[in-house]
Amino acid sequence: MKRQNRVAFFNILSTVLLQGISVFTAPLIADMLGTSGYGVVRIYTIWVSVCAIAFTLQTQGTLVNARVEYPEEDQPKYQSSVMALSLLVFLLCSGIVLLFIRPISGALQLHWFLVLLILFQSFGTFCVNFLNSKFTYEFKADKNMLVSLAVALTTLALSVALILMLPEEINYYGRILALAMTYGCLGIFICAYVLIKGKTFYNREYWKLCLTLALPVVFYNLSDLVLGQSDQVMIQQMLGESQVGQYGLAFNFGGIMFTIFTALNNSWTPFFFEDMKQGRREEMQRQAKNFLELFTVLGVGFVLLATEVYHVFARDREFWDGTILIPVFVTSYYLNFLCTFPVNFEYYHKKTKVVAVVTISVSLVNIGLNYVLIQWVGILGAALATAFSHGLQFTAHYIYVRYILKQGEYPFGIRLWAKYLAVFLVMAVFAMVTPEWAVLRWTLGAAIGLWELRRIAKRKVLI
Numbered sequence: 001m002k003r004q005n006r007v008a009f010f011n012i013l014s015t016v017l018l019q020g021i022s023v024f025t026a027p028l029i030a031d032m033l034g035t036s037g038y039g040v041v042r043i044y045t046i047w048v049s050v051c052a053i054a055f056t057l058q059t060q061g062t063l064v065n066a067r068v069e070y071p072e073e074d075q076p077k078y079q080s081s082v083m084a085l086s087l088l089v090f091l092l093c094s095g096i097v098l099l100f101i102r103p104i105s106g107a108l109q110l111h112w113f114l115v116l117l118i119l120f121q122s123f124g125t126f127c128v129n130f131l132n133s134k135f136t137y138e139f140k141a142d143k144n145m146l147v148s149l150a151v152a153l154t155t156l157a158l159s160v161a162l163i164l165m166l167p168e169e170i171n172y173y174g175r176i177l178a179l180a181m182t183y184g185c186l187g188i189f190i191c192a193y194v195l196i197k198g199k200t201f202y203n204r205e206y207w208k209l210c211l212t213l214a215l216p217v218v219f220y221n222l223s224d225l226v227l228g229q230s231d232q233v234m235i236q237q238m239l240g241e242s243q244v245g246q247y248g249l250a251f252n253f254g255g256i257m258f259t260i261f262t263a264l265n266n267s268w269t270p271f272f273f274e275d276m277k278q279g280r281r282e283e284m285q286r287q288a289k290n291f292l293e294l295f296t297v298l299g300v301g302f303v304l305l306a307t308e309v310y311h312v313f314a315r316d317r318e319f320w321d322g323t324i325l326i327p328v329f330v331t332s333y334y335l336n337f338l339c340t341f342p343v344n345f346e347y348y349h350k351k352t353k354v355v356a357v358v359t360i361s362v363s364l365v366n367i368g369l370n371y372v373l374i375q376w377v378g379i380l381g382a383a384l385a386t387a388f389s390h391g392l393q394f395t396a397h398y399i400y401v402r403y404i405l406k407q408g409e410y411p412f413g414i415r416l417w418a419k420y421l422a423v424f425l426v427m428a429v430f431a432m433v434t435p436e437w438a439v440l441r442w443t444l445g446a447a448i449g450l451w452e453l454r455r456i457a458k459r460k461v462l463i
Contacts, residue, residue, distance in 0.1 A: 025156060026252050029175060032163050037172035042248075044114060044176055046225075051122035052129075053221045055093040056086040060130040062213045064137050064273055065350065069209065079134060080198020081206040082214075083191060086126065094119050114176065121180040124187025131190045137270050155182045216356035223359040226367075231382040234370045239378060247379045250322030253310050254329030257302055261337050264295060269344055276348050284411050288341065290459070296420040297452040299334050303327045303431040304445035308438055323435070327428040328383040334424055335390035341412045342397035346405070354400055362393040 033041065059082040066078045097104060097119060105112040128151065135144040155178050162174030195201070235247055268291050275284045306326045346355055366389040373381025401410045434441060 026249075029159065029163075032160075033172050033175065037175075040110075040172045041175050043108075044110065044118065045179070047108060047110075047118050048122045048125060048179075049225055050222070051093075051118055052125040053218060053225065055090045055119075055122060056126040057089055057211070057214045058126075058217050058221055059083070059086045059210050059214050060126070060133040061217045062210045063130075063133045064269070064347070065209070065213055066206075067137055068273065068277055068348070075138075076194075076198040077200040077203065078198070078206050079130075080195050080200045081203045082210045083130065083194045083198075084201040085207055085210060086130075087191060087195075090123050090126075117176060117180040120184040123191075124180075124183030124185070127187035127190040128183060130194070134194075136266050137273075151182060151186065155179060158182060213350060213352050216352040220352070220356040220359045223356070223363040226363045231366075231370050231374075231386055234367075234374060235379060235382055238374050246322040247325065247382065250310070250325045251329060253306075253313055254326050254333065257299060257330050257333045258336075260298055261295065261333055264291065265337075265340055269340075272344055273348060276345075281411050285416065288412055288416060292417055292420045293455070294452065295334070295337055296424050297448055299330055299337075299424050300427040301445045301449055303330050303428050304441040304448075306330075306431065307435050307441075322379070324432060325380060325383045327432045328380070328387050331425070331428050332383075332387040332390045334421070334428075335387065335394050338417060338421065339390070339394045339397055341417070342394075342401040342410070345401050345410055345412075346397070349405065351400075351405065355397075358393060358396045358400075362389050362396070365389055365392060 029041075062082060063079065066075060070078055097115065101112050101115055105115050108115065110118075128147070131147060132144055135147070158178035158181065159175045162177055163171045164174075166174045200206075231247070268287060271287060272284060275281075275287075303326065307323055310323055310326060311320060343355055346352070366385055369385035369388060370382055373385045375381070377384070398414075402413075431441065
């Protein structure tokens with residue numbers, strides 16, 4: 001229990017540092033850059049995410065499978081080999097981009113220098129994520145926290161300094177340079193560290209396993225990116241940039257729950273794979289129940305308190321129309337959280353193609369729903385489309401692992417999670433229809449929080 005609590009604590013802290021600081025400093029950066037400059041940064045970061053996924057094959061996603069397939073002494077060799085594979089693919093893709101940098105720059109409506117920075121930062125982002133995955137599945141959560149702290153503080157300090165140094169009309173370069181320099185330079189160091197430690201650049205067996213598992217994940221991650229970003233692009237085209245601003249800031253605020261979800265999932269997943277390997281079914285179910293209970297309480301507390309907190313977060317009243325969207329965004333994250341149970345089961349059984357097919361299909365459905373619902377109810381329609389799509393995604397994965405996959409009995413039946421989902425949905429609707437009942441919502445949130453604290457103290461373990 002001590003080991004599990006320690007890993008959970010440091011994983012949560014490191015994720016909050018890396019993603020939470022970004023969320024809470026978003027209003028500060030936006031105020032410094034203005035709407036136009038902030039828009040350039042958002043477009044830039046989207047393309048960084050695309051290149052980090054497509055140009056590196058996301059090989060870090062196979063590290064957990066390697067721990068199941070190979071003994072501990074082979075792990076550095078596997079990590080070095082797949083890092084070399086990612087580096088090779090990245091160099092080939094970057095070479096193509098550099099050959100056609102002028103037309104690519106024109107198509108993206110970004111200066112060619114920004115395209116170079118996109119390449120530099122995207123590889124660095126991949127390397128940081130690679131190290132994060134390595135430390136997570138090796139249960140070295142304290143090292144993860146140190147890396148996260150260094151990245152978060154360096155990026156923030158450089159951003160503020162460079163933005164203040166540059167002329168107002170191009171001060172967005174300050175934020176972009178801070179991101180590119182931090183991730184790019186750290187990425188070079190991480191890449192060298194992994195290659196030198198493993199001393200294995202090509203291994204046919206390792207590459208075969210990696211490509212089999214990673215290629216479907218590339219399409220899955222790209223589709224997931226479409227699922228998360230297509231709504232904002234379509235709002236811009238159909239309703240205008242001011243509506244994108246209202247939607248985007250509320251989306252960033254709701255992202256706090258995604259940060260919490262990522263932190264808890266990073267803590268739970270390594271133990272899930274270890275328990276699956278050892279056949280500890282009862283231990284998996286016990287941890288899953290604790291995970292479900294904790295995240296449900298956090299989600300309910302968030303939606304109950306969100307209205308007043310968001311009005312402090314978004315100081316300009318022009319953004320307050322987006323308040324009603326927050327419970328819908330959190331519902332999307334909650335359904336995404338439920339998806340991790342069947343998806344992790346599929347990953348364990350190497351069914352990454354299924355994960356990719358479901359995500360691509362749901363992304364296409366989401367685009368169609370956005371088109372219909374945005375015309376019907378505006379930005380609320382985009383939020384509802386995303387929530388419905390995540391619900392469809394969870395349903396598809398659950399049906400597959402419960403009734404189709406034959407490689408093992410799925411341990412997380414409907415009785416385990418249905419009651420938590422029902423409680424969360426009731427409280428999310430309650431929060432949406434009672435924006436004026438602040439005292440009641442806050443009292444209820446405090447009571448639920450105290451109840452969960454007593455539960456954690458009694459069982460002496462977070463998850």
